[in-house]
Amino acid sequence: MIVLLFFQGEKVRLRSVDESDLKELFEWDNDPEARGDYSAYRPISWQDFESKNKNWAGVFLIEELQSRKKIGTILYFSDDHHPYRIWLAYTIAKKEYRGKGYATEAARLLIDFLFKSKNIEKIETTVDVENVASQKVLENNGFQREGTLRHSYFVNGKFNDHYFYGLIRKDWDVFQAGRRGTK
Numbered sequence: 001m002i003v004l005l006f007f008q009g010e011k012v013r014l015r016s017v018d019e020s021d022l023k024e025l026f027e028w029d030n031d032p033e034a035r036g037d038y039s040a041y042r043p044i045s046w047q048d049f050e051s052k053n054k055n056w057a058g059v060f061l062i063e064e065l066q067s068r069k070k071i072g073t074i075l076y077f078s079d080d081h082h083p084y085r086i087w088l089a090y091t092i093a094k095k096e097y098r099g100k101g102y103a104t105e106a107a108r109l110l111i112d113f114l115f116k117s118k119n120i121e122k123i124e125t126t127v128d129v130e131n132v133a134s135q136k137v138l139e140n141n142g143f144q145r146e147g148t149l150r151h152s153y154f155v156n157g158k159f160n161d162h163y164f165y166g167l168i169r170k171d172w173d174v175f176q177a178g179r180r181g182t183k
């Protein structure tokens with residue numbers, strides 16, 4: 001059974017991916033501008049795209065709330081050995097929609113859903129040390145920088161360092177309480 005999920009914020013809406021989105025997602029995967037400056041870009045065939053993404057359960061489209069335009073994706077996944085940990089990734093694929101607070105809100109909506117609906121302890125991700133916008137998206141949502149992974153990605157002909165970020169359940173609860181207090 002396919003379960004379709006929607007989460008609505010003030011600026012964006014997240015919704016489950018469906019068949020009609022695949023062509024656009026494939027194009028974004030093959031578009032260096034959509035992937036951003038810090039992605040190890042490699043062209044991908046339709047066959048590889050389909051087999052890489054057999055299960056769309058953890059992938060959400062980010063839509064601008066007002067226009068309902070598809071502007072990016074946010075996703076999570078975990079592995080069977082560490083089901084209490086979830087990995088988070090996001091992209092605002094359409095450049096003209098960056099810098100409007102959309103990724104910050106999309107991350108907040110998904111994090112809230114994950115902590116409320118799953119028996120998880122932690123959400124993790126890594127970010128290029130030069131990707132300040134993405135670091136802010138995480139810090140805006142209570143993530144802490146836990147360390148530096150040296151030369152962990154090969155991007156544009158050089159090895160780049162990444163910061164490792166984590167958000168544990170307790171910190172999210174405190175962070176949420178703080179946000180409610182300032183509203």
Ligand SMILES: CC(C)(COP(=O)(O)OP(=O)(O)OC[C@H]1O[C@@H](n2cnc3c(N)ncnc32)[C@H](O)[C@@H]1OP(=O)(O)O)[C@@H](O)C(=O)NCCC(=O)NCCS
Nearest residue numbers: 035036090091092098099100101102103104132133134136
């Ligand atoms: C990183 C990315 C997702 C951020 O999305 P976004 O919707 O533009 O982020 P937001 O608008 O929520 O901005 C978050 C913060 O970053 C700041 N910011 C945005 N673009 C910035 C830039 N180019 N340089 C520095 N800061 C920037 C915003 O001003 C905001 O700061 P604030 O919290 O102090 O107000 C988007 O730039 C993107 O998709 N880049 C390409 C793919 C990518 O890097 N994905 C993340 C991989 S880890």
